[in-house]
Amino acid sequence: MSAIRGARERARIEVTAAIKDEARKQLAAEGAAKLSLRAVARELGMVSSALYRYFPSRDDLLTALIVDAYDAVGEAAERAHRTAAQAPGAPSTGLARWVAVACAVRDWALAHPHEYALIYGSPVPGYTAPQDTVGPAARVGMVLIAIVEEAHRDEGLALPPLPDELRPEAERLAADIAPGLAPAVAAPLVAAWSQLFGLVSFEVFGQFNRVVEAREVFFRHAVTELARTVGLLGRRG
Numbered sequence: 452m453s454a455i456r457g458a459r460e461r462a463r464i465e466v467t468a469a470i471k472d473e474a475r476k477q478l479a480a481e482g483a484a485k486l487s488l489r490a491v492a493r494e495l496g497m498v499s500s501a502l503y504r505y506f507p508s509r510d511d512l513l514t515a516l517i518v519d520a521y522d523a524v525g526e527a528a529e530r531a532h533r534t535a536a537q538a539p540g541a542p543s544t545g546l547a548r549w550v551a552v553a554c555a556v557r558d559w560a561l562a563h564p565h566e567y568a569l570i571y572g573s574p575v576p577g578y579t580a581p582q583d584t585v586g587p588a589a590r591v592g593m594v595l596i597a598i599v600e601e602a603h604r605d606e607g608l609a610l611p612p613l614p615d616e617l618r619p620e621a622e623r624l625a626a627d628i629a630p631g632l633a634p635a636v637a638a639p640l641v642a643a644w645s646q647l648f649g650l651v652s653f654e655v656f657g658q659f660n661r662v663v664e665a666r667e668v669f670f671r672h673a674v675t676e677l678a679r680t681v682g683l684l685g686r687r688g
Contacts, residue, residue, distance in 0.1 A: 463505075466505060467505055469495060470491060470495065470502060470505055470506065470512070471512075471515060471516060471519065473491045473494050473495055474486060474491050474512055474516055475516065475565065475566065476494075477490060477491065478516070478565045478566070478568075478569060479565040483513065483568075483569050483572075483575045483578075484575055484576055486509055486512065486513060487509070488502055488503070488506065488508070488509055488512065491512075510578055513569075513575060513578055514580065514581055514583060514584065516566070516569060517569060517570055517580065517584050517587075518583060518584055518587050519566075520563070520566040520567070520569055520570045521570055521584065521587035521588045521590065522587045522590070523559065523563070523566070524556060524559045524560070524567070524570075524590075524591060525587060525590025525591055525594075526590075527555045527556065527558070527559040528552045528555055528556055528590065528591045528594045529590065529594055530555065531551045531552045531554070531555035532548055532551070532552050532594050532597065532598065534551070535547055535548040535551040535552070536548060544602070544606065544683075545598050545599065545601060545602025545605075545606055545678075545683045546602075546675065546678050546683045546684060548598045548601070549595070549598050549674065549677075549678045549683055550671060550674055550675060550678070552591075552594055552595065552598065553647055553670075553674040553677075554670070554671065554674075556591060556647065556648075556651060557650075557651050557654070557670055560651045560654075560655050561654070561655065564655050567651070567652075567655055568655070568656070570588070571648055571651075571652055572652075572656070591644070592628070592644050595640065595643070595644055595647075596628065596629050596632070596640065598683075599629070599632060599636060599640055599681050599682070599683065600629070600631050600632060602682075602683055603631070603632060603636070603682075608636060608681070608682030608683070609679075609682040609683075609684055610633060610635045610636060610682050611635055611636075611639055611680060611681075611682060612635070613634060613635040613638065617638055618634060620638065621634035621635065621637050621638040622634045622637075624637040624638055624641055625637035628641070636681055636682060639680040639681050639682075640681045642680065643677040643678075643680055643681050646677055647674060647677060650670060650673055650674070654666055654670070
């Protein structure tokens with residue numbers, strides 16, 4: 452029985468992967484709003500009722516694709532963080548790790564523009580992301596927080612000033628996402644996280660066309676400046 456069960460599980464994994472691959476082709480050709488389970492089934496030579504055993508609705512399939520995309524970019528960020536942290540020679544700085552992670556996010560987005568668009572582009576009409584997407588969506592942010600926490604512990608941070616009117620929100624952010632960091636760091640860290648994806652989105656969606664030509668150089672400079680806002684260039688004084 453165990454051999455039969457194992458074969459069935461492998462077959463289910465293979466069919467699930469084939470469904471997702473075909474759905475990604477539809478994303479590239481038609482966009483997420485036009486994703487159709489019937490069209491996916493037709494391209495795979497399946498009847499719709501068979502596909503529904505894997506994904507009961509279009510939203511279930513979309514959620515699986517969204518989680519996969521978030522996990523993929525999150526894994527790229529985590530891998531870059533590990534690689535930078537383990538680099539031979541002198542220990543890497545928080546700044547070096549920050550730039551390495553930001554570049555890994557950019558590289559993944561440029562290599563997978565349609566999957567990037569699914570998670571950072573326009574919302575899909577009629578679709579509401581479930582709680583299942585929250586953890587995967589936070590992976591890149593958690594890496595950035597870890598880098599700042601490591602720098603705070605190992606190098607110290609050049610803490611930015613915190614306006615009085617922002618303090619209540621900054622304290623809430625620190626408590627929610629980075630309890631090991633001061634509120635003065637938490638607010639700019641969330642801003643830098645969002646600006647990182649703003650830079651990537653401008654490039655992926657063509658907003659830099661006829662504006663920025665040396666894009667990699669520009670990007671590295673921009674994310675280095677973002678590092679300044681979270682205090683990654685060493686303690687002042």
